[in-house]
Amino acid sequence: MYFPQFIPYSFIEKEASHVEGFSPELALVTIGGGKELEEKLVVRPTSETIVNHMFTQWIHSYRDLPLKINQWVNVTRWEMRTKPFVRTLEFLWQEGHTGHATEEEAEEEALQMIEVYRKFAVEEAAIPVIVGRKSKLETFAGAVRTYTIEAMMGDRKALQAGTSHNLGQNFSRAFNTQFLDSQGEQQYIWQTSWAISTRMVGGIIMTHGDDMGLMLPPRLAPIQVVIIPIWKTDAEKETVLAAATSVHDQLKKEGVRTKVDASEQKTPGWKFNFWEMKGVPLRIEIGPRDVANKTVVVSRRDIPGKSGKMFGISMDPSQLHSFVIAKLQEVQDNLFNIAVSFRDSNIEDVSSFEDLKAAIAAGKWARGPWAGSDADEARIKEETGATIRCFPFEQPSHSGRCFMTQNAAKEVAIFAKSY
Amino acid sequence: MYFPQFIPYSFIEKEASHVEGFSPELALVTIGGGKELEEKLVVRPTSETIVNHMFTQWIHSYRDLPLKINQWVNVTRWEMRTKPFVRTLEFLWQEGHTGHATEEEAEEEALQMIEVYRKFAVEEAAIPVIVGRKSKLETFAGAVRTYTIEAMMGDRKALQAGTSHNLGQNFSRAFNTQFLDSQGEQQYIWQTSWAISTRMVGGIIMTHGDDMGLMLPPRLAPIQVVIIPIWKTDAEKETVLAAATSVHDQLKKEGVRTKVDASEQKTPGWKFNFWEMKGVPLRIEIGPRDVANKTVVVSRRDIPGKSGKMFGISMDPSQLHSFVIAKLQEVQDNLFNIAVSFRDSNIEDVSSFEDLKAAIAAGKWARGPWAGSDADEARIKEETGATIRCFPFEQPSHSGRCFMTQNAAKEVAIFAKSY
The missing domain is CATH 3.40.50.800 (Anticodon-binding domain)
Known part of the structure; x- marks a missing residue:
């Protein structure tokens, strides 16, 4: 499909956390055809809002579900400090959007797509990625849960190389996207969205390149x-x-x-x-x-x-x-x-904040049991520049006590500086 | 290639007729990242200006020429009255841009590309098109000459289905795009640009469809x-x-x-x-x-x-x-x-302004010898709504006297109402 890239500002405002997350990054069209516009237009930073505007008109019954669409488009997010391929004011991506009758189906879809991205990164781009769940602070603005693939670049910074979001009913409630279920009841649909972008090109360059230039994985090399x-x-x-x-x-x-x-x-x-x-x-x-x-x-x-x-x-x-x-x-x-060895030799298991600070200061990634609050996470970012990249799907059998708070931790998190 | 879609307003202003032609159609970004921008950004209506900005940095010597690039992108032109596929505020196209050492080479390129479009329309889309040159009034803003393929839709309106422009040195002089020729002299490059868009989808629908819906030419049908x-x-x-x-x-x-x-x-x-x-x-x-x-x-x-x-x-x-x-x-x-018969039975040869008015009033196209001025052409548009679609490449051996002015006419022109 192809959706218009200009989104009325009122669409963006409908989902509270979405507008909060994206408003600092928006490019706004205020003049069209020589005239000041009555309503500002947002240059698409992502398309959940305009997609839901249409889903509300397309979806009526459980027979219309699941509805899965994809588009390959440019998106715009205002950036003060750009870096070729990995952080650019405009970039190209595919964005998928799906609507489902049940919460379980949406969760399954979100997990399936992060697996598609993992497989592509590993098998085609030869980039070892760690698959996991984002922390609340790092979750997509408007999502219930964000899954991610995280890769270590040659400078040991983390690159978020693809994400898949379980949006729950956040957008369907904001846009009143309802369907009649098989029992004749009106229900809000359950949704996902997922994307991978030209950032992946940067990931390939910065994973495999050396001082002589690029090294392209044969599966993707235009000239082998x-x-x-x-x-x-x-x-x-x-x-x-x-x-x-x-x-x-x-x-x-x-x-x-x-x-x-x-x-x-x-x-x-x-x-x-x-x-x-x-x-x-x-x-x-x-x-x-x-x-x-x-x-x-x-x-x-x-x-x-x-x-x-x-x-x-x-x-x-x-x-x-x-x-x-x-x-x-x-x-x-x-x-x-080579990329696996490099990554694995640059992840430190930490059991205290001091350990983490030392690992990050040495340019490495830190992995440790985590049960901290949003405030604890923010403090780590403040003091070290590192953020939780993900709670990896692959967890040790026993994770122990949170290295920050000493509370019992259900899982380990990975911290790193990122692009 | 992929060029940024936001073009600094000062780029658009550099070529006088380009800015004159496009300024009524521009969408302007004035706010980015929450701040009023110092310089307004134009949302790409076409990319000659930003391409020349780069060509000036890439081209130094005759060895760098010809330089031919293409991009598949969205473009924005402000439209008050839109019509699906054929006149939309945003559309998708490919746009090619080339730089050459000589005027002859640029002309050859422009002609070659309109032939590529003709062949695609005829052989793939089964749309009979008339290939020709645009009148001065209808030439692309910034071009020396515009070539076009014109198709008759089911309602007998004309659709400009693809264009190829000989830009001469208009943009290279505006952007100072020079090269050192083989004699060691600085020269301005000669350029072309050419595009075909999602409008062609509308052309297929409106050439072949009937009241039952679409009729897709087998060569293009996704399901045959x-x-x-x-x-x-x-x-x-x-x-x-x-x-x-x-x-x-x-x-x-x-x-x-x-x-x-x-x-x-x-x-x-x-x-x-x-x-x-x-x-x-x-x-x-x-x-x-x-x-x-x-x-x-x-x-x-x-x-x-x-x-x-x-x-x-x-x-x-x-x-x-x-x-x-x-x-x-x-x-x-x-x-x-079927499309050829329909078209040919709806073109009238005219030898007076009265003939033309009658043909256009009957919903047909008019073809006649033309040696009128821009003002004569404007008067026809004013009185009948029809414009010169093109001076067709295929000309009768003898064209006679201009049906409007009675001056000796070198060629016939085709007039029609268009989308």
Whole structure:
């Protein structure tokens, strides 16, 4: 679907915590077609309100439920300090909105979508994420519960990489979105919303990149293999280009996203650096000697500070193809494993506020039993800059006493500085 | 690419005719993050200005040219009287922007893109369009020349369905977008821009629809064939559903976009009407007798007021598949031919202002030799509501004297009321 991006200000005001959360971030259109508008228009920061305005007109009976919609759109949230991809005044995302007949169904939907995001982050982007529930302070403005996937970037800051909200009946009560249930009773619908954005692009860059540039996980890399032909004489050029084209066509036929960089303005060395910076997972070099030997040189771009060069790989189509497929999978797995090790070696288990302060000061994440109040959480943010990233779904069997309050804690929380 | 949608007002002001043309249509953000902004932000009505702002930083030498970019985005133009798809305050489009070293190259690009749009309209959307050049009054604000494809809707109004602009050096001079040519001289770049929008969806609806609803050209129809199984008893249900699924799977395997509507809440008659309204090009009915005879009933949705039912088509996979493919092509061609006949029977050749007034009053388009001034053109609009849609590329060998001024006319123009 596609909803209008201008939302009447009165829509935003209907759900009390929603307007409270979003009003500092709004861009407002006050002039249209040369005239001052009677009602200000909000440039969509998210679409729950305008979606509910329509849901109220579309939903009448339990037969109309569940209703699930999605849109791919731009959204605007006023930011004073922007950072490319991860905190921008305007960004692109998909936002899903659903309406259900029961609380259970809505909860199931919210959980299913955070699992979709987890799977995408792990399997496609090779980003290990911690899935969990947000604290009350960090819950989406208007939601009952927010689920999140949290990733550790190369600078050890946390990135909230996707969220899924159980909205309960907050918006349906505000917008009077009701349905006739199978017993003939009017009921408010139960809702969810969920989104993942261009921020994920930043997550990929900052999880896998190094000082040489990007490292792209093969599953997502637009170019998986770049082929650099190397020649000096015109005679060499002919045979080397023919071999490069042949290797390219073979790999392409097998579904490998491949590019030959045969431009003559740049040196091979320049091209190596350029495609390394672009994060292409595998590079194939073919020179005159390779043509003679029917081999190629393959390099992988997933080992920080190492060249990853493999010499004398056979040019034979079936052998080279299997080799490339296997190496792409290895790079994918290796990027994920490096990110897991890095993350796990940078999470400290803490059992006191002092521990937490030390962990955060050292640039790490802190994990510990938590039963504090909103005020306790705010104090930690005030003193350390860290916030509760989530209560992870994966909990230790026994969590003990809250490191802050010494109250019995039902679960551990993860604290970190974030983008 | 993706450019920010908020454009500083000072950018819009730089090209004089651009700001003159667009200022009555702008939505302006004046408040951001709770504060009055120092500079108003324009919500993108089109992106020439912000693109040139970046082109000026990206383009330095003739080696950087041509530079061709495209983005798929929402745009906003303030409209007092909206009409779904064809005139909306916000719409979705692709907008291409190019920079070239020479005037000739820019002209070639502008012509190439209007040809791309013509081909898409004719071959995919089955909309016969007239390709031509806009009059000075109707040229894009900031362009040297605008090319257009114009289509006649079912109510005989003209729809401008896509445009391509030769911008000359208007924006490069306003934004100082220069390059060092191969002789070492600083030159302003030559530019084009071109766009097609969600308006095309309206064009498809209003070219092919009838009082029963949509008629979708098979090449674009999301569902090309809907299969309606018909049964009374449980035993019939089993064999009929099995046959429907088998036909569905066969067609799908051959790349036909097919759906079985096996829902039990609705009657077959209800489903016939529903899918007719949705414009699905072919319907296949399968009942118990069809299963026994190993046949199906096929209906086509392209003959206004006629049922288009074909009985006893063999269910044999290869026969049915060839039949369906052939019929889809027939429907595609027939929709196009009906639209061509309708259009051609509604264009009048005129040789006087009186002729034109009569043609326009009768709801038709008027075509005649034109050598009038901007004031003459404005007078026609004033008196009849019609504007010059274009000077068509296809011109008669001899055009004669201007029907308005009696001056020698180099070409004919087409006049019509438009959306």
